Amino acid sequence: MSSARQPNDSALFEYLLRLGDDRLILGHRLSEWCGHGPVLEEDIALANVALDLVGQAANFLRLAGTVEGKGRDEDTLAYFRDAIEYRNAKLVELPNGDYGRTIVRQFLFDAWSVLLLERLQRSSHVELAGIAAKAYKEARYHVRHSGEWLLRLGDGTEESHRRAQTALDELWPYTGELLMADEIDKQLAGTILPASAELASAWRDAVGDVIRRATLTQPADGHMHSGGRQGRHTEHLGHALDEMQILARSHPGAKW
Amino acid sequence: MERSGAGAEQTGNGAEGPLWEVFTQPSDGSPFEHAGSVHAPDAELALQNARDVYARRGEAVNLWVVPSDAIVASSPGDRGPFFDPADDKPYRHPQFYKVPRGIRM
Secondary structure, eight states, X not given: OOSSOOTTHHHHHHHHHHHHHHHHHHHHHHHXXXXXXXXXXXXXXXXXXXXXXXXXXXXXXXXXXXXXXXSOOHHHHHHSOOGGGOOOXXXXXXXXXXXXXXXXXXXXXXXXXXXXXXXXXXXXXXXXXXXXXXXXXHHHHHHHHHHHHHHHHHTSOHHHHHHHHHHHHHHGGGSHHHXXXXXXXXXXXXXTBXXXXXXXXXXXXXXXXXXXXXXXXXXXXXXXXXXXXGTOOOHHHHHHHHHXXXXXXXXXXOOO | OOOSOGGGGGTTSOTTOOEEEEEEESSTTSOOEEEEXXXXXXXXXXXHHHHHHHSTTSXXXXXXXXXXXXXXXXXXXXXXXXXXXXXXXXXXXXGGSOOOXXXXX
């Protein structure tokens, strides 16, 4: 990092929080499946993905702390911010629901994450590009895992099809927030970030293809939920943070 | 993976799907070793499950998965006729023979 603060630093800090918080919260949600997976193999698979996501979050948040320059490390950012300071999209904070819903949410996120990370590898910001390159390899596996499962749930039994379609209908209105570009994105687009319009259309192609092959129906783009990127979250995030943060807050500086 | 009506193939195999034997190759060129088994409804998921259960800590560079019922195994009753006769034939090992002087090892 250069020691002089760049004009883009506050936008970059915000953007790194988004990258980190999406993965931290989704990783936490997936970790709730540990010991409850539908079969042993899938239990391990979900825990693996959860660990990957938390690891990615740690890298993005560490860089966020460096860019901010106020001495906050990844643990401080993870454990000592309240819901209103979190910048994750609402999609990832929603409760897991059944396994079908967890997989639908995971696929919608993974399909976006893999495309974003692929492009972030070419970011002009060297550290960001490096973290993205490492995470990209993991994300390629994640989307393969959730995509293959979505195919099987959609094109499986009547029951699995019905549950996958219900989850898709309920979660679709939360996907707009992933694709939407606001002021932060616009300030960074072109050099540090990829162009968001191209990313959104690549996501639509990738997701549409799997939905079709899974014999599911792609919901229409109606009202899209937003606000997570600005710290306006659903009530679910607060409960998730309570559980995630209680140990660190009850015993500040504890090592284990 | 080619797939068609993935759900239909599972009938009779229980909710977890049939059993697959997993073989891992620890490094390029080394032989595949039996690592264990996984349940999975089809080949692609068997490969993914094998990766998650047996190769997530960097144990392998390649994987094989084989339907367990495709394995043909010797039975305990075969032990006598199959393996015992080898016990008293040490000359089948190269170490049994003295290497003549002057041959480089």
